[in-house]
Amino acid sequence: MNKLYKTGCLLLLCLIIALTSPAGSASASATVITSSVQASFDLTAATADSTVRARLKSQFSELTALSAQYDSREVQIRTLHDQNAEALNAVRESIKNIDLASVTRQSAAVASAKERYQPLFDQYSALNKRISLLKGLKDKTLNSVLKAQSEAMKLLVQIARQEIRDKEALLKAAKDTRTRRMAAARKTLAGIDRPQSAIKSQKSAVSALNKRLTADWSDFKSAIRKQNPALAGQSLSSMVSGYRQIAAGKLKIIEYEQAVAGVIATTLKQTRS
Numbered sequence: 001m002n003k004l005y006k007t008g009c010l011l012l013l014c015l016i017i018a019l020t021s022p023a024g025s026a027s028a029s030a031t032v033i034t035s036s037v038q039a040s041f042d043l044t045a046a047t048a049d050s051t052v053r054a055r056l057k058s059q060f061s062e063l064t065a066l067s068a069q070y071d072s073r074e075v076q077i078r079t080l081h082d083q084n085a086e087a088l089n090a091v092r093e094s095i096k097n098i099d100l101a102s103v104t105r106q107s108a109a110v111a112s113a114k115e116r117y118q119p120l121f122d123q124y125s126a127l128n129k130r131i132s133l134l135k136g137l138k139d140k141t142l143n144s145v146l147k148a149q150s151e152a153m154k155l156l157v158q159i160a161r162q163e164i165r166d167k168e169a170l171l172k173a174a175k176d177t178r179t180r181r182m183a184a185a186r187k188t189l190a191g192i193d194r195p196q197s198a199i200k201s202q203k204s205a206v207s208a209l210n211k212r213l214t215a216d217w218s219d220f221k222s223a224i225r226k227q228n229p230a231l232a233g234q235s236l237s238s239m240v241s242g243y244r245q246i247a248a249g250k251l252k253i254i255e256y257e258q259a260v261a262g263v264i265a266t267t268l269k270q271t272r273s
Contacts, residue, residue, distance in 0.1 A: 031067045031217050031239065040224040041232070048229035056229060059236040066243035073250040080257035087264045088192075094271035095185045099178035106171035113167050117160040124153045185270045191263040195256040202256070206249045213242045 045056045131146050220235035 031063065031213065033064055033067065037221065037224070040221075040227075044224040044227045044229055044232050047227050052229055052233065056233055056236065059233065059240055062240050063236060063243065066240065066247060069247060070243065070250070073247070073254065077250060077253050077257065080254065080261065084257060084260050084264065087261065087268075091189065091264050091268045091271065094268060095182055095189070098181045098185065098271050099174060102174045103171070103178055106167065106174045110164065110167045110171050113160075113164045117164065120153070120156060120160055124150070124157045127153060181270070185267050188270055189263065189267040191266075192260045195259040195263075199253055199256045199260075202249045202253045206246050206253075209242050209246050209249070213239055213246075216242065 041056075041060055045053045045060075048056060127146065127150050131150060216235050216239045220232060220239065223231035223235055
């Protein structure tokens with residue numbers, strides 16, 4: 001029962017760690033230089049002549065530095081990526097809101113004017129219908145009075161309709177401006193496509209190099225277990241070369257992420273100007 005309880009607790013702990021770990025967290029370097037690995041390497045290097053030993057130690061020292069740099073750059077890349085993802089969501093929302101308040105205000109002004117003048121339009125329409133119905137009658141006085149009222153109302157109706165047309169023109173202008181500014185901002189934001197594509201390519205190349213590093217690291221550990229300086233040196237040379245290429249690739253990824261951030265910042269300025 002006690003063993004079952006401990007097993008259950010361990011599984012629960014693993015589940016909690018999995019759930020609370022950030023998605024897409026930075027991957028660590030393939031080479032983990034433990035005290036055991038260090039000791040095995042030192043013993044292997046000690047079996048070599050002075051020239052080979054010096055070269056092995058130099059390579060191992062560089063490997064250690066490159067491995068540490070790998071982890072720090074991975075963290076930097078993840079930080080930049082997460083910041084860009086958050087900023088991208090924000091700028092897309094800002095694009096949606098460009099001049100939205102202005103359009104909303106102009107729309108409300110048009111609706112308000114139409115509502116305010118609708119009783120006048122209804123009265124004018126009703127009066128003209130009455131005049132048409134009374135045309136057959138020979139009551140000149142009534143017809144004259146009604147026509148006078150119609151003419152007076154006609155001027156008011158014309159003024160009201162012109163006011164509505166003016167407000168509708170302002171609304172159209174606001175919508176056109178909004179459409180144009182949104183299109184311009186989206187065009188600017190599309191500038192992230194190229195660096196994002198380049199990031200994918202670089203990550204693919206780094207992934208392939210990581211697979212090679214994993215194999216090289218396995219060969220290296222086997223070589224130092226057997227205390228074989230020649231094989232250890234070959235593995236170290238391959239790993240140092242791989243790490244250098246990865247370092248260059250990660251530096252490019254950082255530069256591309258920074259380029260993405262620059263495009264987002266420029267776009268955000270457009271949404272606020």
